[in-house]
Amino acid sequence: MENKKFAVLIDADNISRAKIRYILDEIARWGSPVIKRAYGDWTSPAMSAWKSVLLDNSVIPVQQYAYTTGKNATDSALIIDAMDILHRENVDGFCIVSSDSDFTRLSSRIRESGREVLGFGERKTPAPFVKSCDRFVFVEILGQSEETPAAPASPIKKEEKKPPVSAGGVVSANDVPAAGQKKGKSLLPIDEAFKSLLVSTVNDVADEDGWAFLGVVGNVLVKKMPEFDPRNYGFPKLTPLIRSLFDLFEVEERPFGEHNLKHIYVRNR
Secondary structure, eight states: OOOEEEEEEEEGGGSOGGGHHHHHHHHTTTEEEEEEEEEEOTTSGGGTTHHHHHHHTTOEEEEOOOOSTTOOHHHHHHHHHHHHHHHHSOOSEEEEEOSOGGGHHHHHHHHHTTOEEEEEEOTTSOHHHHHHSSEEEEGGGTTHHHHSOOOOOOOOOSSOOOOOOOTTSOOOGGGSOOTTOOOOOOSSOOOHHHHHHHHHHHHHHOOTTSOEEHHHHHHHHHHHOTTOOGGGGTOSSHHHHHHHOTTTEEEEEEEOSSTTOEEEEEEEO
16 A cells, blocks of 8 residues: 655644544554644643643644734644645645634645645534545544443343345345444434435446445545545444445445455445
């Protein structure tokens, strides 16, 4: 897999310092953060708690004084640095960490230059900034496994809910959610609009028999909806999310290569 190089630019005025380590861990899934900078007025007593976070994660603080009350000078400093990096440094993409819509034009400009933009912010981040990124991650879903202790296992009940029956009257293993893949805390609802998006995306990439490779479905979903992430809906991966919607989709596992590898295919019911 190609190891992309990213410039990580953090708006310290508009992100929680408690999420920085988890954000950098998330970025490591996509490539290497070769540039890591955090922007803010570090002379302010309110920013003193950031010191250990910056040191522990090798993030360089960039000082920007608040010259005028009500004006965010941090945004301007970050934008200027981003344009300098875009034209002078050999990076494949940018990670903009902020919940501020002021970076919408910056994100669009970077993408116009052929570079990738990953955005990170809180759920309250305005939609224009979210949609301007190639991919946007809501920071609330990061670090949940460490922040929330696992609940004790519930005793097995004698009466279990019966699995759904397919149209042919035969229960399929693919119709039953995978073991150990329980639904976690949801940030977004699985509403009718989201279900319609899933169904239409499967249709868009399906073959003549209606089957679509789930990996392609996931890629297209992100292009349509940059903030798409199964974790927003309480699932660690796309496969258990799709399996949970057994009234909408059929799921099929197909052998691939050696070592018992399998590809997941999905079809609308």
